[in-house]
Amino acid sequence: MLPRLWLCADLSHPAFGPGGPWVEHLAHAQRLAPVTLWLRPTATTPARQLLEFARVAKGALSDVSVLLVGDRVDVALAAGAHGVHLPERALEVGDVRALASGVGRSLCVSAAVHDLEGVSRRLGADALVASPFEPVAGKGPALGERGLRALRERAPGAFLVALGGLLDESSCARALAAGADAVALRRLWLDAPLPEALAAVVTAR
Numbered sequence: 001m002l003p004r005l006w007l008c009a010d011l012s013h014p015a016f017g018p019g020g021p022w023v024e025h026l027a028h029a030q031r032l033a034p035v036t037l038w039l040r041p042t043a044t045t046p047a048r049q050l051l052e053f054a055r056v057a058k059g060a061l062s063d064v065s066v067l068l069v070g071d072r073v074d075v076a077l078a079a080g081a082h083g084v085h086l087p088e089r090a091l092e093v094g095d096v097r098a099l100a101s102g103v104g105r106s107l108c109v110s111a112a113v114h115d116l117e118g119v120s121r122r123l124g125a126d127a128l129v130a131s132p133f134e135p136v137a138g139k140g141p142a143l144g145e146r147g148l149r150a151l152r153e154r155a156p157g158a159f160l161v162a163l164g165g166l167l168d169e170s171s172c173a174r175a176l177a178a179g180a181d182a183v184a185l186r187r188l189w190l191d192a193p194l195p196e197a198l199a200a201v202v203t204a205r
Contacts, residue, residue, distance in 0.1 A: 002066055002108070002127055003034040005202045006161055006184035011053065012042045015190040023060055025189050032199035034064040038085050038110070038184065041070050054079035068110055073099050076107060083108025085129065086122075093124040110161070114140065119154045127159040129184060133175050134165025145178040152179030169201045176202070 007029060015022040029035050037057055041050045050072060058067050058079055068085045069076035073096055076084040084096060084107055091099075093109050100107040110127035113119045122128055130151050132139040142165065143151070152160055162175035163184040172183045183202055188194060 002159055002182065003036045003064070004182040005029065005033045005199060006036040006038060006129075006163075006182050007189050008163065008184050008186040009037055009039045009053075009057070010186050010190070011040060011045055011050070013186070013190045016053070022190065023056065025193055026057070026060055028193040029189055029199070030062050030065055032194060032196055033203045034062065034066075036066045036068060036182070037061060038068045039070055040085070041072070047072060047075055051075050051078055054081055066108065068108065073107070077103060077105060081107075083110065083126070085109075086111040086125070088112045088114065088118065093122060113151065114143075116150060116154050119151050119158075123155060123158065125158075127161055127182075128155060129161045129163050130180070131162070131184075132164025133162040133180075134167075134171055136164045139164060145174055148175065148178040148180060169195075169198050172198060172201050 014020060039054055054069050054075055061067055067081040068083045069081045070085045071087055071090050073084050096109050108126045110129055111122040111125040113122055113128045113130050130143060130148060132142050135142045148162060159181050160179060161182045161184050162180035166172050166183050166185055175183050
């Protein structure tokens with residue numbers, strides 16, 4: 001099973017600028033719990049730069065943590081990452097598995113979903129990242145607890161990850177209670193070291 005504590009490494013965040021503290025924040029989070037680190041590139045992140053980040057991240061992760069590279073199957077394979085995360089308009093899950101198999105590799109595949117139709121399309125993924133759980137500017141209607149429960153019912157056996165607007169222990173607890181197996185955090189670990197109490201909420205299940 002994948003770690004329940006997911007860290008969204010949004011490369012547009014200042015923590016990934018020169019001298020940024022993301023590696024230190026990652027080390028702190030791993031002292032609290034195993035993590036799934038998802039490298040999320042921007043639309044303009046060069047493949048070479050993404051590969052550099054992926055290699056640094058791979059070296060910084062413990063044996064019980066997992067590295068996913070956003071969108072770029074080629075970079076995930078080159079970096080020796082555990083898997084790839086597929087945005088909504090990315091390759092199909094089967095295509096990713098075929099690409100990896102063609103070079104003698106197997107990749108964990110997570111996929112973004114926003115509604116029931118998306119869940120049905122991505123049921124072959126190892127994890128479904130459902131967003132936004134809470135309201136997030138520019139990200140469409142929030143799923144909330146009712147919406148997340150509906151996705152859970154559509155995919156009862158899937159590893160379901162809640163993303164979006166999770167800014168405190170309360171919102172994370174609500175997502176988990178609504179059926180999420182894990183939560184994906186962005187600002188809560190990039191803006192400052194991850195609060196110990198929040199990690200405890202996520203890993204208590």
